[in-house]
Amino acid sequence: xxxxxxxxxxxxxxxxxxxxxxxxxxxxxxxxxxxxxxxxxxxxxxxxxxxxxxxxxxxxxxxxxxxxxxxxxxxxxxxxxxxxxxxxxxxxxxxxxxxxxxxxxxxxxxxxxxxxxxxxxxxxxxxxxxxxxxxxxxxxxxxxxxxxxxxxxxxxxxxxxxxxxxxxxxxxxxxxxxxxxxxxxxxxxxxxxxxxxxxxxxxxxxxxxxxxxxxxxxxxxxxxxxxxxxxxxxxxxxxxxxxxxxxxxxxxxxxxxxxxxxxxxxxxxxxxxxxxxxxxxxxxxxxxxxxxxxxxxxxxxxxxxxxxxxxxxxxxxxxxxxxxxxxxxxxxxxxxxxxxxxxxxxxxxxxxxxxxxxxxxxxxxxxxxxxxxxxxxxxxxxxxxxxxxxxxxxxxxxxxxxxxxxxxxxxxxxxxxxxxxxxxxxxxxxxxxxxxxxxxxxxxxxxxxxxxxxxxxxxxxxxxxxxxxxxxxxxxxxxxxxxxxxxxxxxxxxxxxxxxxxxxxxxxxxxxxxxxxxxxxxxxxxxxxxxxxxxxxxxxxxxxxxxxxxxxxxxxxxxxxxxxxxxxxxxxxxxxxxxxxxxxxxxxxxxxxxxxxxxxxxxxxxxxxxxxxxxxxxxxxxxxxxxxxxxxxxxxxxxxxxxxxxxxxxxxxxxxxxxxxxxxxxxxxxxxxxxxxxxxxxxxxx
Amino acid sequence: xxxxxxxxxxxxxxxxxxxxxxxxxxxxxxxxxxxxxxxxxxxxxxxxxxxxxxxxxxxxxxxxxxxxxxxxxxxxxxxxxxxxxxxxxxxxxxxxxxxxxxxxxxxxxxxxxxxxxxxxxxxxxxxxxx
Amino acid sequence: xxxxxxxxxxxxxxxxxxxxxxxxxxxxxxxxxxxxxxxxxxxxxxxxxxxxxxxxxxxxxxxxxxxxxxxxxxxxxxxxxxxxxxxxxxxxxxxxxxxx
Numbered sequence: 061x062x063x064x065x066x067x068x069x070x071x072x073x074x075x076x077x078x079x080x081x082x083x084x085x086x087x088x089x090x091x092x093x094x095x096x097x098x099x100x101x102x103x104x105x106x107x108x109x110x111x112x113x114x115x116x117x118x119x120x121x122x123x124x125x126x127x128x129x130x131x132x133x134x135x136x137x138x139x140x141x142x143x144x145x146x147x148x149x150x151x152x153x154x155x156x157x158x159x160x161x162x163x164x165x166x167x168x169x170x171x172x173x174x175x176x177x178x179x180x181x182x183x184x185x186x187x188x189x190x191x192x193x194x195x196x197x198x199x200x201x202x203x204x205x206x207x208x209x210x211x212x213x214x215x216x217x218x219x220x221x222x223x224x225x226x227x228x229x230x231x232x233x234x235x236x237x238x239x240x241x242x243x244x245x246x247x248x249x250x251x252x253x254x255x256x257x258x259x260x261x262x263x264x265x266x267x268x269x270x271x272x273x274x275x276x277x278x279x280x281x282x283x284x285x286x287x288x289x290x291x292x293x294x295x296x297x298x299x300x301x302x303x304x305x306x307x308x309x310x311x312x313x314x315x316x317x318x319x320x321x322x323x324x325x326x327x328x329x330x331x332x333x334x335x336x337x338x339x340x341x342x343x344x345x346x347x348x349x350x351x352x353x354x355x356x357x358x359x360x361x362x363x364x365x366x367x368x369x370x371x372x373x374x375x376x377x378x379x380x381x382x383x384x385x386x387x388x389x390x391x392x393x394x395x396x397x398x399x400x401x402x403x404x405x406x407x408x409x410x411x412x413x414x415x416x417x418x419x420x421x422x423x424x425x426x427x428x429x430x431x432x433x434x435x436x437x438x439x440x441x442x443x444x445x446x447x448x449x450x451x452x453x454x455x456x457x458x459x460x461x462x463x464x465x466x467x468x469x470x471x472x473x474x475x476x477x478x479x480x481x482x483x484x485x486x487x488x489x490x491x492x493x494x495x496x497x498x499x500x501x502x503x504x505x506x507x508x509x510x511x512x513x514x515x516x517x518x519x520x521x522x523x524x525x526x527x528x529x530x531x532x533x534x535x536x537x538x539x540x541x542x543x544x545x546x547x548x549x550x551x552x553x554x555x556x557x558x559x560x561x562x563x564x565x566x567x568x569x570x571x572x573x574x575x576x577x578x579x580x581x582x583x584x585x586x587x588x589x590x591x592x593x594x595x596x597x598x599x600x601x602x603x604x605x606x607x608x609x610x611x612x613x614x615x616x617x618x619x620x621x622x623x624x625x626x627x628x629x630x631x632x633x634x635x636x637x638x639x640x641x642x643x644x645x646x647x648x649x650x651x652x653x654x655x656x657x658x659x660x661x662x663x664x665x666x667x668x669x670x671x672x673x674x675x676x677x678x679x680x681x682x683x684x685x686x687x688x689x690x691x692x693x694x695x696x697x698x699x700x701x702x703x704x705x706x707x708x709x710x711x712x713x714x715x716x717x718x719x720x721x722x723x724x725x726x727x728x729x730x731x732x733x734x735x736x737x738x739x740x741x742x743x744x745x746x
Numbered sequence: 747x748x749x750x751x752x753x754x755x756x757x758x759x760x761x762x763x764x765x766x767x768x769x770x771x772x773x774x775x776x777x778x779x780x781x782x783x784x785x786x787x788x789x790x791x792x793x794x795x796x797x798x799x800x801x802x803x804x805x806x807x808x809x810x811x812x813x814x815x816x817x818x819x820x821x822x823x824x825x826x827x828x829x830x831x832x833x834x835x836x837x838x839x840x841x842x843x844x845x846x847x848x849x850x851x852x853x854x855x856x857x858x859x860x861x862x863x864x865x866x867x868x869x870x871x872x873x874x875x876x
Numbered sequence: 877x878x879x880x881x882x883x884x885x886x887x888x889x890x891x892x893x894x895x896x897x898x899x900x901x902x903x904x905x906x907x908x909x910x911x912x913x914x915x916x917x918x919x920x921x922x923x924x925x926x927x928x929x930x931x932x933x934x935x936x937x938x939x940x941x942x943x944x945x946x947x948x949x950x951x952x953x954x955x956x957x958x959x960x961x962x963x964x965x966x967x968x969x970x971x972x973x974x975x976x
Contacts, residue, residue: 719972769892785930829947836954
């Protein structure tokens, strides 16, 4: 009987077909599809969702799938100290992690397609086939990325995802902002992907394979190499452990770019120039998740390197705090959400870096739902406000848009980490992992984790504050503009995704209630933990735990999780409460003015863009100019010189061919004579 | 115009020098080579019969050493026919100037289809002589 | 028996005479004649070496050379006719358009 795994490929192919259909229609130039291509997209993502659910159920039955189905290049002989020749292949890896991610991506994609009916179609946008083609291609490539069983395939889809992001951010290409934002997003993530590419090549050169799971996977080979049971190629004269750290950091470059971590986070706030459903799909729930998903996917490799883990944790925690502080002062609803996205991905990175594989994955899961919800809620508000995003123009939308308000509130509570909403459980598990591993680990990694924990904890306070500032300004108080007074909610296609996501954002955290489990002693309710433990041995939680203890030197201290959870909950409540006090009135004041010069710094994002532009203009540009001069003068000079010599020579030499048959014959004769004389002299005939 | 033979005086003697040089070189090579004694043929062997056998691939019958040349013989026969046809084609006058001759020997003048167009444009009466 | 060198010198002389004609003359018909001379110089070599090695292959081959010479003349005459038709002359130095 054909099982779910036989059809798993269709999960990625279906949205691709929808993309092809939309492109075909767009090229035909006629409006053949009803709703501008939305319906095929909805059908395709719905099909993907059903198949993903089927795969999910199959995987939960304990089955997994890890097969190569196409080898497109195979080496002849093994290189260096490797045992097998290098092969490049396509394959699928279906284990609990990828099955979970498939479900998230296809569900969010489906809801975003439905929401787009309200956000794009009902608003009378043009170019809809292009829009839905982009969404379809994006969904297909993201699902392909999740399915990938090796790093190279993952890299290809990673790039495709980046391309779709570019296309969709720049959807309104006639305006001034979107094309520039699209270019920025593309270039900044490309900068990170450059390191990723080198990392992929390094993985191949080192291990001869880039498979994620199985006995011949690169994390496994790396583990054996560190244990002295296998040999690998290393470069730059480094020991295997140090070289693995280098590889891990190279791949991390792509992760930092894609998941918008400091210092490559600057593209994400600008990416909000795209349509809001796109922001929900790409810049909150899925594409940005690709980076951290990659870390989780090859966690067996990162677990071997304490240095890489410490860097991941520190980058994540710093990003969480840094982005949250910028979110405090923003005036536009999507900007606040953008910075909260960066901040939340920082938490996921922190969780993974702190050795909390389950915690990081858990936060990835909950964040995907509540951030998609928040963005779609913001989209609903933006529809009602006729595309005015300034929160100071809003206010009092609570009565006028009840469905949006309550779902948005659920998402905000989840984001702020208030019990019992999703974000509370996952974020506190992340912080808890950082704390216990920080306390339990004696080396420098422990200190780094404690520092990271501190930053993460402070960010909780900020998160609570900016989240409720946003809620208060948008929905509470009195309407501050004419449009806000006349705001009305959208149709079913706006409300339905909000309600679905609202329920999920409220409840999805219940799948892994670690503090409750600790309090009651019922560890059966840590469903996600058990779920991820069902993976094949090479990618299972136990394996990672073992690697972390043996190679990472990470040990857990005994701290009750409800204490840590209570602390961060208290901080979140303080943040939310102060936001309520400051902005809760009928007509709140813009308190940010009181921050003085600090406000300017925060408002301008710590001048991140400015220093990056400065780097580009004052360092890279002069270097490029020098290179250009070298290119023009030396390289081109040599090339042009060679060509002009041959041109000149040719123009002279062509006169030999004058069209007179007699001259040709004479030349033949002379040539023969010369040849004969030459042979005679060298051959010693005379 | 028929006239009595006379020495051509405007001939290109400089080119002719090349032929002379080649002759000298060839003779020098031949005379220094040294070929040894000629083997020759047996006095009673029929050379003509041997050639006949060779042309029919019956060279085993031949009294003198030779190889079979039937395939070559047939090929040369074909080439001769082809050459005859080619000669006739080249030599026959084309009535409308559309034949292969104008195409083969454009002589720097417009070829075929282009030719009629160009003539029509320029109003040039000069026809390609063919 | 006549040594093969004598034949070779004879053939070299015939060949060079043909070549000389080719290089100095401008009349296409002279060209054809010169080429015949050169072909026959080759024939002399064939026959000389046939006797030298006591093998009939060279003689057989010279027959083929003659046949091909006939074919060459047939085509050559055709070309000269066309040449004359296009240029009102059989001077080979006149058609020189097919150069650079």
